[in-house]
Amino acid sequence: MNREFDHPDDAVEEFDDVDDVDELDEDFAGLPAPAPATFTATEGFRSGFACFVGRPNAGKSTLTNALVGQKIVITSDKPQTTRTVVRGIVHRADGQLVLVDTPGLHKPRTLLGERLNDLVTSTWSEVDVVAVCFPSDEKIGPGDTFLVNELAKVRRTTKIAIATKTDLASPERIGQHLLDIAELGRTTGTEWAEIVPVSSVTGGSAGQIDLLAELLVGLMPEGPALYPDGDLTDAPEEVLAAELIREAALDGVRDELPHSIAVVVEEMGLREGRPDDKPLLDIHANLYVERDSQKGIVIGHRGSRLREVGTVARKQIESLLGTPVYLDLRVKVAKDWQRDPRQLRKLGF
Numbered sequence: 001m002n003r004e005f006d007h008p009d010d011a012v013e014e015f016d017d018v019d020d021v022d023e024l025d026e027d028f029a030g031l032p033a034p035a036p037a038t039f040t041a042t043e044g045f046r047s048g049f050a051c052f053v054g055r056p057n058a059g060k061s062t063l064t065n066a067l068v069g070q071k072i073v074i075t076s077d078k079p080q081t082t083r084t085v086v087r088g089i090v091h092r093a094d095g096q097l098v099l100v101d102t103p104g105l106h107k108p109r110t111l112l113g114e115r116l117n118d119l120v121t122s123t124w125s126e127v128d129v130v131a132v133c134f135p136s137d138e139k140i141g142p143g144d145t146f147l148v149n150e151l152a153k154v155r156r157t158t159k160i161a162i163a164t165k166t167d168l169a170s171p172e173r174i175g176q177h178l179l180d181i182a183e184l185g186r187t188t189g190t191e192w193a194e195i196v197p198v199s200s201v202t203g204g205s206a207g208q209i210d211l212l213a214e215l216l217v218g219l220m221p222e223g224p225a226l227y228p229d230g231d232l233t234d235a236p237e238e239v240l241a242a243e244l245i246r247e248a249a250l251d252g253v254r255d256e257l258p259h260s261i262a263v264v265v266e267e268m269g270l271r272e273g274r275p276d277d278k279p280l281l282d283i284h285a286n287l288y289v290e291r292d293s294q295k296g297i298v299i300g301h302r303g304s305r306l307r308e309v310g311t312v313a314r315k316q317i318e319s320l321l322g323t324p325v326y327l328d329l330r331v332k333v334a335k336d337w338q339r340d341p342r343q344l345r346k347l348g349f
């Protein structure tokens with residue numbers, strides 16, 4: 001084994017980038033304060049819950065962020081990145097949409113997989129609309145058919161189909177894809193209320209994100225706003241911070257390692273004794289892996305990788321929460337946590 005990997009704790013101690021904070025104070029303008037809550041119901045105003053489902057990597061999290069207009073859900077090119085149910089809130093003049101982001105439905109191989117699948121199916125019956133995402137650069141496959149068949153059993157919920165990632169496919173391919181989606185609806189007995197092609201990266205009207213928001217709001221029941229103006233998510237800040245750290249840690253790791261990484265924020269609070277105009281948010285987080293060998297990979301040569309992960313995550317957390325952050329990140333081994341009910345509970349599943 002590489003000797004550097006034997007001293008992960010040195011690496012963790014080296015990771016102390018509080019010095020960066022002064023640098024940051026200068027150009028840190030902060031985010032605008034949230035507007036006061038307005039719960040008054042206007043005639044014709046609609047509000048409700050929608051959730052995106054689809055095979056792993058279908059683009060659900062990216063779509064949630066595009067609709068909300070800010071990154072509140074982590075994304076990655078590793079399948080099955082999404083674990084927690086984070087709600088994004090879309091504010092429009094004609095209504096409010098609360099988006100529930102669910103993990104991808106897949107054949108469970110571990111206890112974690114089973115729990116995630118249960119979470120998905122119970123969400124479907126509680127929301128107003130389920131939107132199934134079918135990536136336009138991939139053919140509809142057995143996984144999609146399995147999912148839509150399962151969804152068909154949830155009778156009352158309105159279903160729509162979204163052809164995601166249209167920027168990655170030719171117009172002909174998109175046309176065929178839309179026909180295939182309609183056909184899948186027929187063979188599974190699912191009535192699509194809408195079939196909408198979108199791209200989350202194209203921007204402007206060509207991406208059709210705004211059109212999707214309008215259609216979704218139109219499918220919601222009439223009712224007052226459910227969340228105050230300006231709220232973009234109701235996920236606790238600890239969860240958002242942990243997710244951003246996990247996202248940074250996932251970048252560049254391969255094989256089974258992505259699934260072995262879990263992050264828990266142990267402590268988070270404003271540092272005492274700081275001047276009002278120079279606050280500092282202390283975050284102490286543990287990054288869990290399943291085996292000793294994985295610890296070395298995450299930490300990297302003399303802690304270089306962990307430092308990089310910490311810096312990327314810290315910047316993302318700062319931009320989301322609007323406060324300079326001191327991030328203390330430690331790597332720990334929770335042996336085979338994906339298969340161990342006690343460990344799963346501890347890690348929040």
Ligand SMILES: Nc1nc2c(ncn2[C@@H]2O[C@H](COP(=O)(O)OP(=O)(O)OP(=O)(O)O)[C@@H](O)[C@H]2O)c(=O)[nH]1
Nearest residue numbers: 057058059060061062075076079080081082165200
């Ligand atoms: N080109 C392009 N890439 C996209 C688009 N939407 C998502 N992606 C990419 O596709 C990959 C998967 O996107 P996610 O949003 O994480 O997918 P997901 O369905 O939430 O994935 P799980 O968490 O595994 O269920 C990421 O690399 C995204 O950047 C899109 O509209 N266009």
